[in-house]
Amino acid sequence: MLEVVKPGLETSIQDYPGRIGHWAQGFPPSGPMDAWSFRLANLLVGNQPGAAGLECQFVGPSLKFQRDTVIAVSGADMKPTLDGQAIPIWESVAVKRGQTLALSFATVGARAYIAVAGGIDTEPSLGSRSTFHKAGVGGMDGHALKPGQVVPVGNGSGKAGRRVKPDVRPPIPTDKRWTVEVVAGPNDDWVDEAGRQRFLSTDWKLSSKSDRTGFRLEGPQWTFTGKAYNKAPEHGSEPSNIIDQGYPVGAINLAGQTPIILVNDGPSMGGFINPYTVPSAAFWKLGQSKPAELLRFKIVTVEEAQDLRRSIDELCSERSIV
Amino acid sequence: MTEEVLTQVPGNVWKVLVKPGDKVKPDDVLFILEVMKTEVPHVATQAGTVAAVHIGEGQEGVDAGTVAVTIGDHSP
Amino acid sequence: MIYPEPRFLPAGDRFVLIEFGNEMNLELNFMAQGLATEIAEQRTNGVIETAPCFASLLVHYDPDQISFRDLGKEMKALIRSLGPSDELVLDSRLFYLPTMYRDPWTRACVEDYCNKIVKKEIDPDFVARINGLADAEQLVRVHSGTEYWVASLGFWPGLPFMMALDPRCVITAPKYNPPRTWTPQGTVGMGGASTAIYPVATPGGYQIFARTPVPIWDTEKRFPVFHDSVVLFRAGDRVKFVPIGKEEFEFIEAKVKERTYIYNVVEYQKFSVRNYKAWVKVLETAKRF
Numbered sequence: 093m094l095e096v097v098k099p100g101l102e103t104s105i106q107d108y109p110g111r112i113g114h115w116a117q118g119f120p121p122s123g124p125m126d127a128w129s130f131r132l133a134n135l136l137v138g139n140q141p142g143a144a145g146l147e148c149q150f151v152g153p154s155l156k157f158q159r160d161t162v163i164a165v166s167g168a169d170m171k172p173t174l175d176g177q178a179i180p181i182w183e184s185v186a187v188k189r190g191q192t193l194a195l196s197f198a199t200v201g202a203r204a205y206i207a208v209a210g211g212i213d214t215e216p217s218l219g220s221r222s223t224f225h226k227a228g229v230g231g232m233d234g235h236a237l238k239p240g241q242v243v244p245v246g247n248g249s250g251k252a253g254r255r256v257k258p259d260v261r262p263p264i265p266t267d268k269r270w271t272v273e274v275v276a277g278p279n280d281d282w283v284d285e286a287g288r289q290r291f292l293s294t295d296w297k298l299s300s301k302s303d304r305t306g307f308r309l310e311g312p313q314w315t316f317t318g319k320a321y322n323k324a325p326e327h328g329s330e331p332s333n334i335i336d337q338g339y340p341v342g343a344i345n346l347a348g349q350t351p352i353i354l355v356n357d358g359p360s361m362g363g364f365i366n367p368y369t370v371p372s373a374a375f376w377k378l379g380q381s382k383p384a385e386l387l388r389f390k391i392v393t394v395e396e397a398q399d400l401r402r403s404i405d406e407l408c409s410e411r412s413i414v
Numbered sequence: 415m416t417e418e419v420l421t422q423v424p425g426n427v428w429k430v431l432v433k434p435g436d437k438v439k440p441d442d443v444l445f446i447l448e449v450m451k452t453e454v455p456h457v458a459t460q461a462g463t464v465a466a467v468h469i470g471e472g473q474e475g476v477d478a479g480t481v482a483v484t485i486g487d488h489s490p
Numbered sequence: 491m492i493y494p495e496p497r498f499l500p501a502g503d504r505f506v507l508i509e510f511g512n513e514m515n516l517e518l519n520f521m522a523q524g525l526a527t528e529i530a531e532q533r534t535n536g537v538i539e540t541a542p543c544f545a546s547l548l549v550h551y552d553p554d555q556i557s558f559r560d561l562g563k564e565m566k567a568l569i570r571s572l573g574p575s576d577e578l579v580l581d582s583r584l585f586y587l588p589t590m591y592r593d594p595w596t597r598a599c600v601e602d603y604c605n606k607i608v609k610k611e612i613d614p615d616f617v618a619r620i621n622g623l624a625d626a627e628q629l630v631r632v633h634s635g636t637e638y639w640v641a642s643l644g645f646w647p648g649l650p651f652m653m654a655l656d657p658r659c660v661i662t663a664p665k666y667n668p669p670r671t672w673t674p675q676g677t678v679g680m681g682g683a684s685t686a687i688y689p690v691a692t693p694g695g696y697q698i699f700a701r702t703p704v705p706i707w708d709t710e711k712r713f714p715v716f717h718d719s720v721v722l723f724r725a726g727d728r729v730k731f732v733p734i735g736k737e738e739f740e741f742i743e744a745k746v747k748e749r750t751y752i753y754n755v756v757e758y759q760k761f762s763v764r765n766y767k768a769w770v771k772v773l774e775t776a777k778r779f
Contacts, residue, residue, distance in 0.1 A: 101449075101454065102452070113539050114539075114647075115539055115541045115548070115550060116526075116539060116540065116542070116724075117644070117647060117648060117724075118644035118645060118646055118647040118648055118649055150422075150424070150449060150450070150478065151422050151423055151454075197422045197478045198478065199477065199479045202424075217709070217720075218720065224647075227646070227647050227690070228709060229709065229720075234709065275500055275501075275502050275503065276500070277499050278500065278501045279499070297475075300424070300426045300448055300449050300450070300475075301448075301451055302450065302451075303450040303452075324513045324514070326513065326662065326682045327512075327682075328665065329664065329667075335512065335513070335544050335545055335682075336543055336544050336642065336645075336684065337509075337543045337545070337546045337548070338541045338542075338543045338546060338547070339548070340501035340504070340505035340507070340548065341504075341505070342502045343501065343502070359645045360541060360644035360645065361543050361642060361644035361645055361651075362645050363681075363682075366501070369500075369501050369502035369505070371502045371503035371504075372502070372503055372504060373503065382424045382477075382478075383424050383449055383475060384474060384476075394500045394502075394503060394558045395557075395558070397502065397503035398503045398553040398558075400503075401503055402554075
């Protein structure tokens, strides 16, 4: 139904909550990085919030429609046009057969989402249509979109002119600075007091060597407690080495001295410590941050993180739509 | 007519392949940015002479939408 | 050490890491897998999935079904009801995996690393030497002489991390520093006390010295063994590497290509921790093959 005229930088099919239940075999959840914007786009076109849609990263695709439908674009503004005419984001729009939707590049935020009435209808892989591009799982033949492909879409009817209220859209900052919530643990007791203070008072720079497998941060050195040094040799030779352990999604993984936030396509286990973990409620921030932007971390409790996620879930509902 | 070639992505400048005075034609690669561990080549869309280069190899954290290269036309 | 009480560590808003100890010890993995099996059987409310690792178990839960605090209580109660790991009897499939040791492909990969990154002693010789073995030939006898216990899967989909069951075959190997940028698909290697098989050609840091022509993951489900799963292994499986030569390797590779290769899996056995420990007690662990 959707002809891929231009693929964009890396545009992929994702659904929410993603590929769940296979962590023990090393399959990451994948799914949209900004699930807040993603779910609202689906609701605009009358889909279930978790229906499969497209995640666009930095530069969006050009798609030609083979039938009439209703679409919505949300997240970062990639200045979408329909046959060259600008269309609004955060609003459902009628599309006629033969029209071409074109997304450009984002200047505020990094990821945009395209929902189509009926939802994308590829064959699920391990229970999900989400794409793990690097490993060839899900998506279109295992990967992100390629020119010439035709993306299948299910049957569904949407209504044009539905809009997400401005005050319930994720507030993407324009000053290149983010405050990102973190929960201490599991391995925060490996970092000494000075190291913990340093982590929380630094503006960490997001490296451009960041992608859906991991967000690399640039900043000061970490310093450690005795745990990092007084350990059996099989842990490994670096202070941040630990006997291989399961990684939670969102772990701030300390590979040597380089913190890497493990995001949607990240590894499920490994031999480095995770002193802090970014909770699900803050993932949209990671999804919208751009290279060279600054991240400052703020400690929240497990319960506070869970409440934050619930409040975002509540916003991803019909009451946010006019 | 001058052409302003904008960066299409945010990221680091991996390679700059032209300097002022170079003659370019459509689809010549002018510079390559790096984002998401991916190289993103940027090409000229018109023929012309490179008038100015506003970015440098190794430059980090360039925004998308930045004027990177200015190309003047061939007319004297 | 094996902790007298497991530690429950918060890991964000949806995960808990349960640490049983802090050493490479099969006992700790038996505890992790025992708890994982029990949680699955009990269908503990609110637990979405678990992922065992060497000495720990990661639990993924739904905070709308169970709170972090209550989950901790549930886990403690389950651990108490399980009793000592000696009681554990787990279903355990055994895979015979044809493997060429000291193969040309891992050798070429190591030589490439020496040319491009940093010079090092060729891996089979290096691992033999640092473990006090006579030569790389003895490394082959010792490494292939034991069944390996699949302690965990992950880092990359389908990648198994295994521990030698026969203490006479335990060897260790430091990781590459810096790591390699590539590894041939099907490579068998070691890092620390763990043996892994690379399902695809990823970067890596293990010492590498063997290669199997048999796929360990298959999104196309070309073989019956992948009927229920894209990934060959599960935690609790055992693997026996069967040394083969280059001709046999190429013969099997051709059969894999034709989709006629038949996996050698033994699927009726159970692994008894008590029986295993009793067997280990009678071994002369100072002697090597």
